Amino acid sequence: MSLWTQFYFNEGKKIFKWTHYFPIYEQHFQRFVNRPLTILEIGCLSGGSLQMWKSYFGPQATVVSIDINPDVKQHEEDQIHIRIGDQSDTAFLQSVVDEFGPFDIVIDDGSHFSPHQIVSFEFLYPHTKENGVYLVEDLHTSYWPEWGGVKRPGTFIEHAKDLIDTLNAYHAREAIPVTEFTNSTTSMHFYDSVLVFEKGRMLRRHDVTIGRDENGVRQRVERQSLPYKKTR
Known part of the structure; x- marks a missing residue:
């Protein structure tokens, strides 16, 4: 059953x-x-x-949620664990990582305030598994003036724009530092109000030409190779 079908015919909470x-x-x-x-x-x-999420991912899934409202603790059930705390409190986030991490998927559907989204991302992204996914939603708040948005420094969207440069740092000829984000991120997907980070480790980037030359001889020529740079 598709996720949309489960949502559309939902009769639960x-x-x-x-x-x-x-x-x-x-x-x-x-x-x-x-x-x-x-x-x-x-x-x-x-x-x-x-x-x-529990229904969609199946019986082997561990579903964890964090929220600042203690009343939501009532929503715990088999496979679903809820911890109460602030998403911008790194000590609290560390306790959640210690208990449940690392994570295959992180979805930020929390406060929607950019400073909170940035703190959560910077802390939890390194604790997302090597082939995991980090998704931030409701990013339209980065464009709401009353939420400090519309192309202003400090919004999550502006933060993400800088990360595009970091993703491509190997090609910047040392003008942009290679970071762990560079080495652990394969792609960033921008959608309306949503940004998805796909993780994966690319140890070597090289440019290869393959084909037959003017004499019909098949060749394989490596034109460029960017050396992998270890990061902390």
Whole structure:
């Protein structure tokens, strides 16, 4: 059953999601279905999305959520664990990582304030597994003036724009430092209100020409090779 079908015919606890998010979820999450995994969703609200993830990913999934509201603790059930704390409190985040991490998937559907999103990302991204996914949603708040948005320094969108440069740092000829983000990120996917980071380790980047020359001889020529740089 597709994630959209589960959402549309939901008769459990309330789920609040923008409808155009579901193709994004399916695109990046489908490979984890019916496999052992740990998913962390920042923000619990009515608990419905946690039940949706539990149903979608299957019986081997561990679903973890963090929320600042102690009342949401009532939404715990088999496979679903809720911890109460602030997503911008790194000591609290460390306690969650110590208990459940590292994570295959992290979804930030928490406060939607950019400073909180940035702190959570900078802390939790290194604790997302090597082939994991980190998804930040409801990024339209980066464009709301009352939330400090619209192309202002400090929004998550502006933070992410800088990360595009970091992703491509190997090609900047040392003008941009290679970081662990460079080495551990294969792609960034920008959608309406959503940004998805796909992790994976690329140890070597090289440019190869393959084909037959003017004499019909097949050749393989390595034109450029960018040396892998270790990072902390």
